[in-house]
Amino acid sequence: MELANLFPESILERPMLVVGHIRADGDAIGAQIALCRALNAKGFRAKLLVDKDIPHKFLPFIGDTPNEPATSFSYSGEAICAVDCAGKERLSPFFDQAIDVNIDHHNLNPKFATHNYVQTASSTCELLAELLLDARWPIDAVSANALYLGIVTDSGQFVHTETTAETHRIAATLVDLGAKPEAIHDVLYQHESLPTYKLLQRFLDSLQLFCDGSLCIGMLFLADFAETGTTHAATEDFVNYPRSIDGVAISAFIEETRDGTRVSMRARQPSARLDLIAKNFGGGGHPSAAGFASKFSPNDVVPVLVKALQRPIQNDF
Amino acid sequence: MELANLFPESILERPMLVVGHIRADGDAIGAQIALCRALNAKGFRAKLLVDKDIPHKFLPFIGDTPNEPATSFSYSGEAICAVDCAGKERLSPFFDQAIDVNIDHHNLNPKFATHNYVQTASSTCELLAELLLDARWPIDAVSANALYLGIVTDSGQFVHTETTAETHRIAATLVDLGAKPEAIHDVLYQHESLPTYKLLQRFLDSLQLFCDGSLCIGMLFLADFAETGTTHAATEDFVNYPRSIDGVAISAFIEETRDGTRVSMRARQPSARLDLIAKNFGGGGHPSAAGFASKFSPNDVVPVLVKALQRPIQNDF
Structure with missing residues (x-):
């Protein structure tokens, strides 16, 4: 060309x-x-x-x-x-x-x-x-x-x-x-801040493994943002942390919002087809990086999400 | 050659x-x-x-x-x-x-x-x-x-x-x-682990700013490794966190060892000549990445280190 x-x-x-x-x-x-x-x-x-x-x-x-x-x-x-x-x-x-x-x-x-x-x-x-x-x-x-x-x-x-x-x-x-x-x-x-790291601390503390360690979910609540003096903009790279854990095939980051939650999902392999899973929840994205919004609270979203992500994980995609 | x-x-x-x-x-x-x-x-x-x-x-x-x-x-x-x-x-x-x-x-x-x-x-x-x-x-x-x-x-x-x-x-x-x-x-x-992230949490919690925010020091004690089930090998990238904070010119990571401490320093600019500072303490390295070992405890090293790093910071290198 x-x-x-x-x-x-x-x-x-x-x-x-x-x-x-x-x-x-x-x-x-x-x-x-x-x-x-x-x-x-x-x-x-x-x-x-x-x-x-x-x-x-x-x-x-x-x-x-x-x-x-x-x-x-x-x-x-x-x-x-x-x-x-x-x-x-x-x-x-x-x-x-x-x-x-x-x-x-x-x-x-x-x-x-x-x-x-x-x-x-x-x-x-x-x-x-x-x-x-x-x-x-x-x-x-x-x-x-x-x-x-x-x-x-x-x-x-x-x-x-x-x-x-x-x-x-x-x-x-x-x-x-x-x-x-x-x-x-x-x-x-050169553009991080101590408050962002305080928020990261809380996020790392929230990480939980599911499905024999193949799925890792972390979450942050509105109180976490308020208490550390941060906004949702600070969480740009957070989803990389659970994704980097040895053995984790899919990771998810659940953020509480004023309207409910926002869920970001990442997979190692595009064959996980997270875009299709996100679509079921009214969201969208790429096969290995997708997301959706929900009216439910983070704690209520977790079991639903684990269930939805179990199939791609059990099928080894 | x-x-x-x-x-x-x-x-x-x-x-x-x-x-x-x-x-x-x-x-x-x-x-x-x-x-x-x-x-x-x-x-x-x-x-x-x-x-x-x-x-x-x-x-x-x-x-x-x-x-x-x-x-x-x-x-x-x-x-x-x-x-x-x-x-x-x-x-x-x-x-x-x-x-x-x-x-x-x-x-x-x-x-x-x-x-x-x-x-x-x-x-x-x-x-x-x-x-x-x-x-x-x-x-x-x-x-x-x-x-x-x-x-x-x-x-x-x-x-x-x-x-x-x-x-x-x-x-x-x-x-x-x-x-x-x-x-x-x-x-x-793909090779992180939950224990490493628990250790990272403690490290982020330890971060302190000095010299009007130009110097950031974090430390980990033997107990941190023991309680999270990790070794010094887990800390490889930790020094990047304090270095990434907006306004920080030099960062240091102090690890307690069986013999005292091990100090890793990083600078934004090679003109900081951290290699020369490390040499004064019997260590070595690069102008913007250097380190040394000390017989003193982490808490005793901090004031000595702050003093040693004040000159390059005050001179704006």
């Missing part, structure tokens, strides 16, 4: 919006930044929209890239380029418009745009870097750093299954072009 | 022991495995010694590499090749013998062997991979995986300061040669 095919004249002649998915992560924001800057450097009008939910630690990577908060933006006929969006429903809700370009690495992406580039890779940033390098479009130091951020975060720091030799070759080129690995280190490892 | 200079005929004609440092980590064991296998493949007699403290999750990487437990081994004139040993005191205590070869990436390594190769790099495994590739010595799939393990773990998964474009180029070559990134993922993320 060449960039020229993704960006024909009909798109390039309009001002462009580069958008990522809701609750932006490092891969979405990294790809937005690099694509935007490359378009600008080639003389095209492009800016990125910054979702209000973006973790603050990613904001410094934007630098002087033209950008606008998604909340204050009103659409007026721009071309829309989506990066790292697995589906159209993952775009900010006001995008009822037709999408012009779609660059993504989620292999179930339904190719919702007029021009689509969907390939399996460690990250959308890996795909985009490859496209930019092939086309000899500019990657400046800010873009190189943003692309490195996306590759590092979405590849699980170079240990997810999709990490290939090519992933490393592109990372090497990005470092040559000015990416600073230690800047990513700072983003990943 | 060429391998032929490090391994002259006088060394190669003797059986060889490949040793790492005490409390072996992924970088030490990875380098031991790859060097041993390369020597064997070239027709030389070599085996690695496995320290009793090695985390069990690393053992599968050894595969069919000739090895012997350090505890049951008795020395009988073998050549000794040390990898990833910052100093001679980091070798298992029974090595009073002269050391023949020393391959290491700790830049304060005093070059204690007859033949030394000491270079700054992400990891000893990066250096060794480079040496083996340059010399066209064999790297089979087991070695490639072991070297990848060492690079991943010692580079902080490609975000430490020492991560260069060359680090990624070598990682790419190792993946080409059969390294499996997802095998490293399993090692890093």
Whole structure:
């Protein structure tokens, strides 16, 4: 695939919006930044929209890239380029418009745009870097750093299954072009707080094993958040803890909310089909990462959840 | 540097022991495995010694590499090749013998062997991979995986300061040669235990801030290990928690041992020169990751440590 095919004249002649998915992560924001800057450097009008939910630690990577908060933006006929969006429903809700370009690495992406580039890779940033390098479009130091951020975060720091030799070759080129690995280190490892750790303590204390140690469930109550001075935003990585226990095939994290509970489930193997289980409870997600909301209290959800997860565990998926 | 200079005929004609440092980590064991296998493949007699403290999750990487437990081994004139040993005191205590070869990436390594190769790099495994590739010595799939393990773990998964474009180029070559990134993922993320998390809870509970929040110290006592049914091996990653707190420039982890304490320090910036501070206490390490042992109790070490670390913190390094 060449960039020229993704960006024909009909798109390039309009001002462009580069958008990522809701609750932006490092891969979405990294790809937005690099694509935007490359378009600008080639003389095209492009800016990125910054979702209000973006973790603050990613904001410094934007630098002087033209950008606008998604909340204050009103659409007026721009071309829309989506990066790292697995589906159209993952775009900010006001995008009822037709999408012009779609660059993504989620292999179930339904190719919702007029021009689509969907390939399996460690990250959308890996795909985009490859496209930019092939086309000899500019990657400046800010873009190189943003692309490195996306590759590092979405590849699980170079240990997810999709990490290939090519992933490393592109990372090497990005470092040559000015990416600073230690800047990513700072983003990943400098933004915790003591209150978050107090909450983590309570979460670790709540962990219980079921099904001969194949299922691990942890939970947090509204009182835990209130007493540690934290919010639900602090729990972003907590579900990784029960999942990491030797012998655990499925893990679940039950959070009490004002309306009942929110349940996040993770499996080692996609064959667990957690997406189908979540659907039974009115939720959704991926085969190995899914969730749902419930009106019941955490303690009431536990036995129901154990029962629902027993079948995939007993069948060894 | 060429391998032929490090391994002259006088060394190669003797059986060889490949040793790492005490409390072996992924970088030490990875380098031991790859060097041993390369020597064997070239027709030389070599085996690695496995320290009793090695985390069990690393053992599968050894595969069919000739090895012997350090505890049951008795020395009988073998050549000794040390990898990833910052100093001679980091070798298992029974090595009073002269050391023949020393391959290491700790830049304060005093070059204690007859033949030394000491270079700054992400990891000893990066250096060794480079040496083996340059010399066209064999790297089979087991070695490639072991070297990848060492690079991943010692580079902080490609975000430490020492991560260069060359680090990624070598990682790419190792993946080409059969390294499996997802095998490293399993090692890093599938071997925790509930007892380790109970210990982590206690550690998080012990965290204290000093120097206006720039220094964070946590500690664990022998009773914590006894009561949770864990050993010191469980604490491998704990020092990352205090280091990750927003505003913390230096973190320290103090473990009570039978002989006193063991102190691990981490800094955000290598300009903190923790290696020099550790040296003052009879220890060693890297500018941003160093440690030492002390005869004093954890509670007695805290004020001494706070005082020693105040200068780099006050000078903003």
